[in-house]
Amino acid sequence: MSAPILKVDGLKKAYGAIQAVGGVSFEVMPGEIFGVIGPNGSGKTTLFNSMLGQIQPDEGSIELNGRDVSKCGPLELSRRGVGRTFQTLQVFSKMTVRDNLIVAAQEHQGTMLSRMFAPSDSGLGDKADALIKRFRIEHVAQLKAGTLSYGQQKLVDIAMAFMSEPDLVLLDEPCAGVNPSLVGGISALLKDLNQNPHHGKKSSFVVIEHNMDFVMDLCHRIMVMVEGQVLAVGTPAEIRGNKAVLEAYLGA
């Protein structure tokens, strides 16, 4: 058994008297797609923000490839190989789609000084084109990202997270606001990226999502959170058959 990519141990975060996350531990293995689900207010977002360096956890540790990253901010996490997507649209709206992808990885090579003299596309043009093709957005590659439809911008946002060959990609509600007909496409795309990475190395994914069908279809393992605690962790089949989950999550 290989070492986990991500190891979260005893993570706690409180806002005043409210314990948003109360001691959560889990591991994500290399190449795994790990889903996090739970009703509103269950602490998913707080957990996610801690992993992304947006907030400082009160207690517990977050290890990436065996190194503690619980004190790292977003910039440092990106440098250490964490890619992410956003729940709301976060593309560079006045830049072309292709430039969006190039700028998503350019800072991962060389130094600031060397980048001043690097070619305009930082040598990332082919890689960007390959990913553009894979995401089937060739026809809009030269358009400004802000002029694209919501679904297309969502695809650009996801593609950007993969440009820098991250070890771990955190996907924050990849289906939020997406046309239902596109949800299946995103699922297939993510599965394909997980199976056949566009670079040699496999990435692990952590997905937060409300769309249950999507999570069940995509993830290898799922963690269910309720009131800041882990209720259950298991394969989609196990989760589906778990009575406690059904009760807590569906109120059944």
Added chain:
Amino acid sequence: MSKRNIFLGVIFAAMVLCLPPFLKNYGVYMFSTWLIYVIATMGLNLTVGYAGQKSLGHAAFFGIGAYTVAIMMKAGISWWLGLPTAVVLCFVLGLVLGFPALRVQTIYLAFATLGFNTAVFLVMRNEEWLTGGTFGLNGIPRPAIFGFDLKGQAGSVMHLFGVEFPLAKDLAFYYFVLAATAIATALLWGLLRSPWGKAFQALRDNPIRAESLGIDTRNYTLLSFAIGAVYAGVAGALFASLVDFIEPAPFAVGASIMMYLMVVVGGAGYFLGPLVGALIGMLIPEWIRDVAPSLANWYLPIFGATVVVMMVWLPDGLMSIPDRIRAKRDSRLASAKRAEATSEIAAIAAQSEGVAQ
């Protein structure tokens, strides 16, 4: 480089190279001032247009460059030592001014930079021992280049097609300013087409996303201020030598606001925007003041009203016009296609209905 930029570049090059020998001294002087403002606003365009940092303190750096060179030259130090001193000083102070931008943005940042400009202005006005106060500093000499004094001489002539043209006294310095503008433009062009250009734009469009992609927004924010300030400093150094007398007024907050307007009117984030912006904000009004003084009083109100209208109809500036035309054409083509597709679908639907009946 887009076709539009090449086209404009060629027209511009022809104009700035060939026109001034035929102008009177005042015209040459105005052209020089215009180019100096182009250098200054190119720097502001980097800070505001590319990196998205709303700065209303640019004229302060313009002034710092001018006073640095003036004070040093009055002390008998060469312009060629004054220039690098002004550059370093502006770079360092630009970095310092960048720090508020790490904490506040938009209108709050604009106020912070405005405060900086006011402080610098007060130093220029009140510290008479250093700056001469409101009386300013006069008798600032022009530099020499390769032993050639750019002071210029009255009375030179040029022969063209057997016709004699008197040459303006300031022509030599004009070509010096032109060369400086060319170098400054080329350097900025190189910087903006390097990965730095994309990083600045990423910072402008979405700093949070940029940071999550490993873009050091802190460094790029500070450098956008520092490099922009250097451009203003170089422009100021040239300005002091051109006008030979400086006082605090051209470096007041009002001048910063005017420079900001030049960037916005030309097109913030368009490489050649400052060229057009400084033309409209500086060269044309001065020219009108010269040829039709009675109209000159009307220029500023008309300019102001035009800016108001422009912000409503053309918020991205004059250089965005071709983009807008293209976008309109694209959307017209797209809706034509959609209409065609809809009518086809309707036809198919009608046909299948017919079959069903």
